[in-house]
Amino acid sequence: MCLAIPSKITHIDENGMATIDVDGVQRSTSLLLIEDPKVGDYVIVHAGFAIHKIDEQFALESLTVLRESLAISMQADSRESDMNYEL
Amino acid sequence: MSIKHLEEYRDPELARRLIDRIQSISSKSVGTKSVRLMEVCGTHTVSIFRSGIRSVLPDGISLVSGPGCPVCVTDQSDIDAFIAISRMDHVIVATFGDLIRVPGTDSSLQSERAGGRDIRVVYSALDALNIAKQHPDKRVVFLGVGFETTAPTIAASILTANFAGLTNYLVYSAHKTVPPALEVLVNAPDVHIDGLILPGHVSVILGSNAYMFLKTVHRKPCVIAGFEPVDILHAVSSLLSQIHAGKPELDNAYPRAVTPEGNPKAISVMDAVFEPVDAAWRGLGTIPRGGLKIREAYARFDAAIQFDIQVPEPVIPNGCACGDILKGIKIPPECALYKKRCTPVDPVGPCMVSSEGTCAAYYRYVSNL
Ligand code: SF4
Numbered sequence: 001m002c003l004a005i006p007s008k009i010t011h012i013d014e015n016g017m018a019t020i021d022v023d024g025v026q027r028s029t030s031l032l033l034i035e036d037p038k039v040g041d042y043v044i045v046h047a048g049f050a051i052h053k054i055d056e057q058f059a060l061e062s063l064t065v066l067r068e069s070l071a072i073s074m075q076a077d078s079r080e081s082d083m084n085y086e087l
Numbered sequence: 088m089s090i091k092h093l094e095e096y097r098d099p100e101l102a103r104r105l106i107d108r109i110q111s112i113s114s115k116s117v118g119t120k121s122v123r124l125m126e127v128c129g130t131h132t133v134s135i136f137r138s139g140i141r142s143v144l145p146d147g148i149s150l151v152s153g154p155g156c157p158v159c160v161t162d163q164s165d166i167d168a169f170i171a172i173s174r175m176d177h178v179i180v181a182t183f184g185d186l187i188r189v190p191g192t193d194s195s196l197q198s199e200r201a202g203g204r205d206i207r208v209v210y211s212a213l214d215a216l217n218i219a220k221q222h223p224d225k226r227v228v229f230l231g232v233g234f235e236t237t238a239p240t241i242a243a244s245i246l247t248a249n250f251a252g253l254t255n256y257l258v259y260s261a262h263k264t265v266p267p268a269l270e271v272l273v274n275a276p277d278v279h280i281d282g283l284i285l286p287g288h289v290s291v292i293l294g295s296n297a298y299m300f301l302k303t304v305h306r307k308p309c310v311i312a313g314f315e316p317v318d319i320l321h322a323v324s325s326l327l328s329q330i331h332a333g334k335p336e337l338d339n340a341y342p343r344a345v346t347p348e349g350n351p352k353a354i355s356v357m358d359a360v361f362e363p364v365d366a367a368w369r370g371l372g373t374i375p376r377g378g379l380k381i382r383e384a385y386a387r388f389d390a391a392i393q394f395d396i397q398v399p400e401p402v403i404p405n406g407c408a409c410g411d412i413l414k415g416i417k418i419p420p421e422c423a424l425y426k427k428r429c430t431p432v433d434p435v436g437p438c439m440v441s442s443e444g445t446c447a448a449y450y451r452y453v454s455n456l
Contacts, residue, residue, distance in 0.1 A: 030213055032243045033353040044291060044344055047183070047233070048211020049240040051353055052291045052344055 006042040006054050020045060105320035106143050109327060113145040116331040121147040123279055124326055125415050127269065128286035129156035129443025130314055136452035138316035144323065151415035152445040154268055154371060155286055157233045158185045159413055159437045159444050162367040163401035165261040166191040166437075169230050171396050172259060173199045173206055179222060181215035182230040184208040185441045188434060192402045212244035212258075219248070219256040228390045231260040236288045238262045238379055239353035242360035245381070245388045259390040262379040263366060265289050266297055271374050273305045278414050282308035282326035284319070287341050292357075294349025295339045302337040313341040360385055369437070370410030407436035412445050419449040426450065 007020040007027070016031045020043065030049045031037045043050035126132055132152045135141060141150055154160050170191045173180045180196070187196045187208065200206040205225075209215050212229055219227035231241045241258055248256040265286060272278050285298055290311045301307045308329035312322035318341060325338045339345055357379075366378020381389040390396075403410075407429070408422035419425045419438070429435035431447055438444035 030211070030240075030243065032247075033239055033350065033356060035352055044288065046236045046288055047240045048213055049243065051236065051239070051288065051350060054343055 007045050007050075009037060009039050009041045009043060009050075012037065012039055018050065020050070102317050102320055105317065105324050109148070109320065109324050110145050112324070112327040112331050113148060116327075122281040122327070122330060123149050123151055123415070124282045124284060124323060125151050125153045125272075125280045126284040126312075126319075127153040127155040127265070128284075128289070129159070129441065129445075130288075131155070131284060131286070131312065131319065132445055132448050133443055134314045134316070135319055136448045138319070140316060140319055140323075148323070148327070150284075150323075151280070151418070152412070152448070153272065153283075153415055154368065154413040155234070155265070156413075156438070156441050156443040156445070157237065157263065158183075158189060158441040159409060160263060160268075160368045160370065161186075161189070161232055161261050161437065162369050163192060163403055164367065164398055165232075165259075167193075167398035167401055168259065168391075168396050169196060170194050170199060171398055172228050172230075172390060172394060173204045175394065177225050178205070179218060179225050179227045180204070180206045180230065181209045181218055181227055182206065183210075183232065185443075186230060186232060188440045189437045190404060190435065190440075192399045212241045213247070216244050216248055216253070216256055219253055220251075223255060226255045226257060228257045228259060228394075231258045231262055234263055234265050234286070234289050235292045235357065236286075238361060239292060239350075239357040242356045245360050245385055246356065248388060249385065254387070257388055257390040257393055258381065260361065260379055260381050261366075262361065263368060264363065264377055264379060266293070266300070267374050267377040268368060268371060269298070269301060270305075271371055271377070272414065273301065273307050275414065277416055280307075280415060281330055282310070284322045284326070285309055285311045287311065287313050287318075287344065290339075290341065290345045290349070292350050292353050294347050295337060295345055296347045297349070298337055302335050306335045308335045310336075310338040311341050311345050313344065368413075370413035404435045409436040409438040409446070412438050419446040420453075422446070 007022040009018045010021050011019040018029050018031050020027050020029050029045050034050050034053050042054040044052040135150055166189050196206050215229040295311055301309050308326050310322040310325045312318050321340050325340055329336050361379035362382050363376040364378050364380040365373055365375050367373050386392050406424050408417050411417040424435050429439050431450055434440045438446040
């Protein structure tokens, strides 16, 4: 249920809705629950609402870490697909 | 342990080094050779399984899943109430997707939808609000399930509906609050947990201070963690250090998202609409102030008040061990129905339905059990 990847605000409209970029994918999100949002801010989004504004430096750092850890989990996933379990 | 590790975040070898550290603490200390750490949050559970972290931890360190899957802890009587609402005339039910397939006592939302009831999966409470605007002749009921991360979003939808003068939008609140449930867990005589990995995004809202009682009153090692493998390894390493030192802390290992005070705006929106109420949790029983109900000022949005909801005497599926799994007492393979009568395609209990459920995670990621 939680979307762990920080998303970047790319557009804000007059109704307090924003377009966000989640690692390349565009989505709509409400800004009602955070103070003073701006285009370019990185936010954590939950169930269609931005719930936290991350310091940009922090956000870029966590994206870097995320890419690294995705590499780790991809290794785990490819191991797992070798195991051929039924779903 | 606070800001400094951010420097290390840039190091691609970080995960490996964290594992080395975990191994080294664990080999040095008798006290950490057999420990049970609980990840409270369902998103952590999935992240832990997907990244393969369980297999790299030293023997004797086990990660057990807790009650942090909102759909899983929703009481059977609430599931039955959702189904009863969906059967009412001139009603559209809006819900997050995971609830659809949870078996109630005599039906499920999925079966009701197949039988012609109007049940729609939404991504956000605002989507439900839009459905209400588009269908002024119907009453749209949003099924409010989730913790303090979700509750402010539902509260915001009620405030928006109030502001817009929308009279056909309602919410059935089955929201749960995390700190009271943790209190019950750490006090439960049959639950043995040496340290807690606290949920990341509930903490974004509540702030780390909300868990201070775990350290001061219960002396339980705690860490607030993000969702990436490095975050989780960092959390495990922190807990082992605390246990090793015999010094319980409340460590915030997710400072890029979690502050001591949390998100004051989200908290004030949540508090404006909801008040604490004693609430029934699946597996944990009735928890004092463990849920949120809609305040009287917003009673016209409260489906529990506006509808006469009749539910059957709830029957928990025979043999389903979800209750013990949510407390970390059992693991899914210890349930007699696991992988036999109960599979993701034909689930018996909610822990096999939800993508965050422990049984679903075991089914998907643990191939040999
Ligand atoms: S395997 Fe199915 S029946 Fe058993 S505890 Fe999990 S959800 Fe319940």
